[in-house]
Amino acid sequence: MRAAVTAICKDQAIILNTRPFKENDLLVLFFGRNSGKISSIARSAKRSLKRFGGGLDSGSEVIAHFTVKSSSALATLSEIELLDGHLPLRRNIAHLSAAAYVIELVMLATADEEANEALYDLLSQSLSLLEERVTPTFIRAFELKFLALLGYRPNCQTCTNCQAEVQRLKNDMYPFSIREGGLLCPHCTAEHKSVSHFLPEKSLFFLRALQRIADLKDALQMSPAPEITTSLDALLPTFISHRLEKPLRSLAFLRSVLLKG
Numbered sequence: 519m520r521a522a523v524t525a526i527c528k529d530q531a532i533i534l535n536t537r538p539f540k541e542n543d544l545l546v547l548f549f550g551r552n553s554g555k556i557s558s559i560a561r562s563a564k565r566s567l568k569r570f571g572g573g574l575d576s577g578s579e580v581i582a583h584f585t586v587k588s589s590s591a592l593a594t595l596s597e598i599e600l601l602d603g604h605l606p607l608r609r610n611i612a613h614l615s616a617a618a619y620v621i622e623l624v625m626l627a628t629a630d631e632e633a634n635e636a637l638y639d640l641l642s643q644s645l646s647l648l649e650e651r652v653t654p655t656f657i658r659a660f661e662l663k664f665l666a667l668l669g670y671r672p673n674c675q676t677c678t679n680c681q682a683e684v685q686r687l688k689n690d691m692y693p694f695s696i697r698e699g700g701l702l703c704p705h706c707t708a709e710h711k712s713v714s715h716f717l718p719e720k721s722l723f724f725l726r727a728l729q730r731i732a733d734l735k736d737a738l739q740m741s742p743a744p745e746i747t748t749s750l751d752a753l754l755p756t757f758i759s760h761r762l763e764k765p766l767r768s769l770a771f772l773r774s775v776l777l778k779g
């Protein structure tokens with residue numbers, strides 16, 4: 519029998535999810551900048567404020583000290599140092615539900631122990647920006663950057679199937695296929711019959727502009743017409759859910775609070 523190998527690790531991390539486990543322990547899922555998504559157990563965490571004080575809330579950024587054993591699927595989280603608890607976003611239900619949504623997307627899209635530094639930085643920046651403000655356009659911009667980092671960028675330029683030029687239909691709409699991953703030309707529209715959405719021209723142009731923004735915070739300055747917001751809300755979350763092959767559980771609540779705001 520091979521001896522179990524133990525590695526002692528330290529990494530900058532974002533807490534994704536914390537759940538009670540046994541009497542005093544917590545199960546903590548975190549996303550390490552260099553270590554990827556790690557499932558861990560924080561022993562006696564409910565009693566040990568010294569080792570974990572206030573830093574195990576979902577969305578908190580920490581330095582995680584943990585050990586990984588080759589014989590166990592669960593790492594042991596021994597201690598954390600709190601870097602940023604993102605407290606302002608916990609005071610507003612819209613900001614908090616947006617944070618829950620971006621965290622859920624990262625949680626669903628990542629495999630265990632697979633690092634993705636760019637995705638980590640996107641999540642970290644988003645949580646900071648969400649302390650101040652949340653708009654539907656900000657959420658769409660996050661989704662587009664998220665999709666691009668995963669290699670799922672929606673094709674909004676040419677026909678996704680044959681690269682031909684796309685054409686506006688008589689009603690100013692462009693055929694879009696979630697299954698194919700983007701726009702379709704008239705020929706492929708007729709051939710494939712997989713059109714899931716008809717995208718109004720104004721929405722398409724706005725979507726292209728949103729894909730071009732260099733910095734996520736620029737999205738907070740953009741305020742498209744309500745019908746554009748509505749059509750992109752109907753498109754992008756469905757696109758993501760299809761790509762990840764998973765339902766987005768926190769989406770309905772986020773939608774309800776954004777509509778009220």
Ligand SMILES: [Zn+2]
Nearest residue numbers: 677680703706
């Ligand atoms: Zn085509």
